[in-house]
Amino acid sequence: MKKGYSIALAILLVLAIALPTFANGQGEQKTAGKKQLTFLFMPGVADPFYTTMEKGIQAKGKELGVNIVVAEYPKAWGPEDQVPILQAAIQKGGIDGLLIAPTSVDALKAPLKAIYDKGIEIITVDTFLGDGDYSKAGTDYGFPLAYIGSDNELGGKQMAEHIAKLVGEKGKVFCEATNPDASSVAARVSGFKAGVAEFPNMKLAGVEWCMDVQQTAMQQTLAALQKDKDIVGIFGTNVYSAQGANQAVVNAGLAGAVKIASWDATTTNIDNLKKGTVDLVLAQKPAEMGSLAVDWLYKYLTKKVQVPKKVIPGFEFFTKDNVNDANMQQYIYQ
Numbered sequence: 001m002k003k004g005y006s007i008a009l010a011i012l013l014v015l016a017i018a019l020p021t022f023a024n025g026q027g028e029q030k031t032a033g034k035k036q037l038t039f040l041f042m043p044g045v046a047d048p049f050y051t052t053m054e055k056g057i058q059a060k061g062k063e064l065g066v067n068i069v070v071a072e073y074p075k076a077w078g079p080e081d082q083v084p085i086l087q088a089a090i091q092k093g094g095i096d097g098l099l100i101a102p103t104s105v106d107a108l109k110a111p112l113k114a115i116y117d118k119g120i121e122i123i124t125v126d127t128f129l130g131d132g133d134y135s136k137a138g139t140d141y142g143f144p145l146a147y148i149g150s151d152n153e154l155g156g157k158q159m160a161e162h163i164a165k166l167v168g169e170k171g172k173v174f175c176e177a178t179n180p181d182a183s184s185v186a187a188r189v190s191g192f193k194a195g196v197a198e199f200p201n202m203k204l205a206g207v208e209w210c211m212d213v214q215q216t217a218m219q220q221t222l223a224a225l226q227k228d229k230d231i232v233g234i235f236g237t238n239v240y241s242a243q244g245a246n247q248a249v250v251n252a253g254l255a256g257a258v259k260i261a262s263w264d265a266t267t268t269n270i271d272n273l274k275k276g277t278v279d280l281v282l283a284q285k286p287a288e289m290g291s292l293a294v295d296w297l298y299k300y301l302t303k304k305v306q307v308p309k310k311v312i313p314g315f316e317f318f319t320k321d322n323v324n325d326a327n328m329q330q331y332i333y334q
Contacts, residue, residue: 056291097122105129124144128183173202225252280319287334
């Protein structure tokens with residue numbers, strides 16, 4: 001009797017400990033909480049900016065235990081290239097969150113809304129939908145959690161200010177841009193125009209759009225230089241437009257005479273700065289953007305932390321005076 005009583009008491013004690021856990025669902029929640037989250041990264045195009053962003057995403061994913069899936073890099077900028085890749089990646093299933101650089105402010109609205117309606121949370125990085133203000137009520141683009149990227153209009157204005165100093169605040173300047181439907185680039189051009197307008201002795205000679213083709217950027221810039229001999233400064237608004245503009249100035253034998261301000265700290269732009277054929281390079285912080293996007297999406301999905309509608313990392317400016325500084329090397333795109 002004594003032995004049987006001891007066994008029965010032991011069983012009752014085990015049940016007493018275990019039952020409350022399963023009765024209130026905590027056992028199931030704990031198991032569910034161990035499920036690894038999977039985030040999909042959909043870049044805008046194959047270039048050093050997005051590969052650097054991917055490094056930040058992968059590093060933060062590893063730190064937080066998030067599985068990162070990287071979609072195929074589009075070979076050209078635009079919805080016609082990006083959307084099929086995006087939809088194929090989503091169709092495979094298993095995605096909890098999406099980090100995407102939309103290649104159009106309008107054309108990506110419907111495809112992304114369809115993904116959101118599947119229960120997949122979205123953060124846009126580098127570029128945005130609509131005007132980028134996801135807090136506005138009654139819009140058809142207010143569903144992403146946040147935009148994480150540069151203040152591109154501010155950057156464009158600051159580039160105008162830097163060029164003004166380089167050219168003595170007088171003369172004509174030219175802008176080589178890439179795609180007018182890319183929110184980031186459109187804002188840079190808008191900011192640049194506003195910045196130039198603040199200097200009474202400066203004038204904008206024109207804006208051209210290379211559609212992310214470096215050869216086109218070179219040809220457009222060369223044509224502008226041949227048409228207008230008074231151009232003293234050029235702003236290249238992204239990787240390909242900046243590198244193409246630099247090629248044109250070198251080919252025209254105007255290196256040093258025509259000042260060049262390049263957006264994006266690629267190794268090519270930094271090398272050209274060291275050689276003296278480029279005068280200023282703006283570095284965004286793509287790795288930080290990617291890291292922040294993973295971090296905020298993870299916090300939202302695991303803890304329902306409220307995500308700011310806009311998260312804006314700052315800029316760094318490379319000049320001939322600081323290009324070799326040790327603390328600046330972290331801002332060069334990898």
